[in-house]
Amino acid sequence: MTRKIQRRDVLKGASAAGLVAMAGCATEGDNGENGDGDVPDAVMIVGFPQSGIQLFRDYYSEFADQSPDLDIIVPDGLIDSDLPGEVDNDMNNVIGTEPSAAGPGAEFYADEYEAAYGESPGVFTAQAYDAMAINVLATVAAGENDGTEVRDRVRTVTNPGGEEFGPETLADAVEAVAAGDPIQYLGASSSCDFDVNGDIVTAAYDIVDFQDGELNTVDTVEFGAELTDEDNAAVAEDPVGVDDGFEAMVGVLLPETGDLGPLGGPIRDGALLAADQINDADIGVTVDYRVEDTQTDPQAGISGAEALVNAGYSSVVGPASSNVNFQVTDQVFIPNGVVGISPSSTAPGITNLDDNGYIFRTAASDVLQGPALAELAVSDRVGAASSGTLFLNDDYGQALEEEYVNSFESNDGEVRERVSFEPEQASYSSQWSDVLQL
Incomplete structure (x- = not known):
């Protein structure tokens, strides 16, 4: 699966807020704030691909119809071009950040x-x-x-x-x-x-959008x-x-x-x-x-x-x-x-x-990626006023989730359910039910 580069803007000295501001104007079709009800506007997931496959399979098979406007925010561990094929879904509601290769070489x-x-x-x-x-x-x-x-x-x-x-x-x-x-x-x-x-x-971080089964790099900021x-x-x-x-x-x-x-x-x-x-x-x-x-x-x-x-x-x-x-x-x-x-x-x-x-x-x-994810979530591109989190129960998952939550709340966002999970489980339906309050 190939990655399409839509635009590459590398700005030395930019802040996380600057990264998200560019994300807001990089693609069309901004969602704005999502629907009413108890389902949060966005869920941020911290995990790795093997667990991610089952996490997304469970979401799209059991919960997507009940949360049609949900945006899913993911960090580097889930920016994987093979995921849509493994999940058998285009994953068009998934966007995230990953460290970029932006060095001189x-x-x-x-x-x-x-x-x-x-x-x-x-x-x-x-x-x-x-x-x-x-x-x-x-x-x-x-x-x-x-x-x-x-x-x-x-x-x-x-x-x-x-x-x-x-x-x-x-x-x-x-x-x-x-x-x-x-x-x-x-x-x-x-x-x-x-x-x-x-x-x-x-x-440097790339803002990466899952669209029609492919990864699109929207922007890169150093x-x-x-x-x-x-x-x-x-x-x-x-x-x-x-x-x-x-x-x-x-x-x-x-x-x-x-x-x-x-x-x-x-x-x-x-x-x-x-x-x-x-x-x-x-x-x-x-x-x-x-x-x-x-x-x-x-x-x-x-x-x-x-x-x-x-x-x-x-x-x-x-x-x-x-x-x-x-x-x-x-x-x-x-x-x-x-x-x-x-x-x-x-x-x-x-x-x-x-x-x-x-x-x-x-x-x-x-310390950089957590705020970048949170500000992406509240940006015009996503428009989330409320969020839940699903995170791997280890040092990586706990620390990144904490950075995201602190930054999301500092941007006047409401964090609802915070749900941890263990790797490579047979099902994550209960975790989805908890984080979506369904």
């Missing part, structure tokens, strides 16, 4: 991904490509596969100060770092500048921030220089199965694309990577992380889901001094982890 990356895999890149795949590229560059800069040394050089290869490189010149970037030169990697997903907490300081003095003072040790034959070992810890499996495979492929690009360049530096499946489950994630550590991998792309990331970071990465760069863990709590500086992410915090 986005176009080159998208072409390379499509050439390698025969399909357009999906959500978080560019973030995974950048996470792999940064891990490799920092490892080469360290001159050894040692987590502490790699950690101390992540900002050496990303933040301003060195010669600029991007996805199109990734092999050249590796050669420059191998020669002992500091560089600035400008990524496919963003500029990849990291603050003192390991978060990126710029991010949120920009400057690095602070504290960010600029964070550790960034000089590259040591390496000889030909150096091998960077980078683990890949992502969900190939489980609730996030449908998105996890393409995210994994985004990471491997960067490694393969370097290995194919014949530049005297190679990447040894190994993939472990988290199964979108914390215990499986811990087992996979331990397998990577035991095999000598001191830096990792992943985990993907926030719930898994919290557990893996606490149980494996921090105790073993392993660098983790997640392409898609967006829970706000990751920012303030007591991680000794080992944890980074190329995806933005849901």
Whole structure:
């Protein structure tokens, strides 16, 4: 299923309100406020594709006729082009936001991904490509596969100060770092500048509309921030220089199965694309990577992380889901001094982890996405005065739902029923009944 790009407006420094204002004028057919009665005007759903399939099947088969004007708002975890086919519905009442690939190297990356895999890149795949590229560059800069040394050089290869490189010149970037030169990697997903907490300081969001079984990107807005003095003072040790034959070992810890499996495979492929690009360049530096499946489950994630550590991998792309990331970071990465760069863990709590500086992410915090979703809900495009929420009962779902609710209420909206759910249940009819008050 293809994604149609209707319009792309990237505005550095825009606010969430600015994003929603553009959404209001980007498409025709605004709904305005929905019908009367106890059914809320909108429901915001936080979940992953495997659960999403059943959630939407239950809604369209049992509740759509009773709530014909309902708008459904979804975040990145449910922006999946396969959902309409799996649900057997065009899902024309669904709209949402997802992190965009809006970095300087986005176009080159998208072409390379499509050439390698025969399909357009999906959500978080560019973030995974950048996470792999940064891990490799920092490892080469360290001159050894040692987590502490790699950690101390992540900002050496990303933040301003060195010669600029991007996805199109990734092999050249590796050669420059191998020669002992500091560089600035400008990524496919963003500029990849990291603050003192390991978060990126710029991010972009797409507003995505489900229409007639396809995804339409309505607008893209970039949120920009400057690095602070504290960010600029964070550790960034000089590259040591390496000889030909150096091998960077980078683990890949992502969900190939489980609730996030449908998105996890393409995210994994985004990471491997960067490694393969370097290995194919014949530049005297190679990447040894190994993939472990988290199964979108914390215990499986811990087992996979331990397998990577035991095999000598001191830096990792992943985990993907926030719930898994919290557990893996606490149980494996921090105790073993392993660098983790997640392409898609967006829970706000990751920012303030007591991680000794080992944890980074190329995806933005849901501190941004929650308000963006809420302001989309109250915008002219949707026009919701009341909302309910259905959210996955884990760190990701709870945190994003909380950000949405706080922002929706601050925009004078009424939040009614807030209903949590467990992943991959046989039916979600009772949850729908509760949130719709039917």
